[in-house]
Amino acid sequence: MTQEKFDNIYQRAAERKGGTAQLESLLSTPLTREQLAQIGDDRWLAAFSMKVFQSGISWKVVRNKWPQFEEVFFGFKIEPLLMLSDEQWDTKASDPRIIRHHSKVKSIQANAQMIHQARLEHGSFATMISQWPNEDITGLWLYLKKHGQRLGGNTGPYSLRQMGVDTFILSGDVESYLRHCGIIEGGRDTKRSLSAATKAFLDWQQQSGRSFTHISQVIAYSTGDNRVI
Numbered sequence: 561m562t563q564e565k566f567d568n569i570y571q572r573a574a575e576r577k578g579g580t581a582q583l584e585s586l587l588s589t590p591l592t593r594e595q596l597a598q599i600g601d602d603r604w605l606a607a608f609s610m611k612v613f614q615s616g617i618s619w620k621v622v623r624n625k626w627p628q629f630e631e632v633f634f635g636f637k638i639e640p641l642l643m644l645s646d647e648q649w650d651t652k653a654s655d656p657r658i659i660r661h662h663s664k665v666k667s668i669q670a671n672a673q674m675i676h677q678a679r680l681e682h683g684s685f686a687t688m689i690s691q692w693p694n695e696d697i698t699g700l701w702l703y704l705k706k707h708g709q710r711l712g713g714n715t716g717p718y719s720l721r722q723m724g725v726d727t728f729i730l731s732g733d734v735e736s737y738l739r740h741c742g743i744i745e746g747g748r749d750t751k752r753s754l755s756a757a758t759k760a761f762l763d764w765q766q767q768s769g770r771s772f773t774h775i776s777q778v779i780a781y782s783t784g785d786n787r788v789i
Contacts (some may be wrong), residue, residue: 563741566764566775573782583781590773591724597690599723601675604685606636608671611719612664612710621659628657633668638679641672663710670709677707689725695762697727697772698754713749721773728761728776733784740783 570583577583609629614622632655634640644652652658653665675685682688692700704716711719717729728734730748738744743760744753764775 563743563760563763566768566770566778569764569782570768570778573778577781583778586781587774587777588721590721590726590771593690596724597684597686599686601638601679601685602636604689604723605638605641605668605672605675606630607719607723608704608708608711608716609633609636609668611715611722612667612671613659613661615710615715617659625657625659632658636668636672638672638676641669642676644669667709671711674704674707674709689720689723694726694772695758697725698758700725700727701754726771726773728757728772730757731776731780733780734776737779737783 574580574583577586606629610622610626613629630636632652649666649669650662653662654660658665678685678688682691689700700720701716704719705712708716714729714731717727720727721729730738735744735748738757738760741760744756747753761772761775764770765772768775770778
């Protein structure tokens with residue numbers, strides 16, 4: 561099947577959502593590279609940690625508990641977290657103020673170390689993120705999966721999107737669409753699939769001048785069971 565033009569995808573999404581104005585109101589605009597570079601490393605760690613805990617748990621439950629997470633984990637400041645012993649991490653994992661899940665708590669430690677290492681190499685984690693080439697956005701996903709903990713699958717990409725990074729996301733609707741079009745086959749997270757998806761998004765970006773974020777959301781709104789009457 562030939563890759564569909566973005567204009568056709570957009571028009572279908574607009575029809576499903578009640579018009580272009582309504583569709584546009586649903587789209588989230590990513591931050592600029594300059595804005596991303598200003599984000600503190602503690603906020604990146606907080607975002608990764610929230611998405612890790614939201615995996616398999618009600619997002620609302622995690623959000624409601626989040627002020628206590630901020631308190632228990634020193635506002636996700638990297639330096640004090642790196643000074644904790646394994647025994648102290650075990651104690652935090654059993655703190656009744658948070659959602660007690662030992663391996664997810666330990667991922668905070670591992671991801672703090674990842675951010676610290678990036679800081680040593682780039683000056684700050686935010687600097688590395690802001691300078692990452694857009695055409696290799698899935699390379700950033702793979703970086704988070706390799707160097708972090710529990711950031712594989714969609715957890716890393718959703719965290720990046722939450723922070724304002726311009727990324728597409730292989731959500732159920734988007735993945736289904738790409739498979740229907742024959743753009744990706746086999747495993748979703750294989751190098752071949754990620755490369756094919758990136759190429760398609762770059763083509764749509766060239767056609768539309770829009771961000772990966774907008775394109776991804778428009779595709780999701782153009783298909784699946786999310787119709788708005």
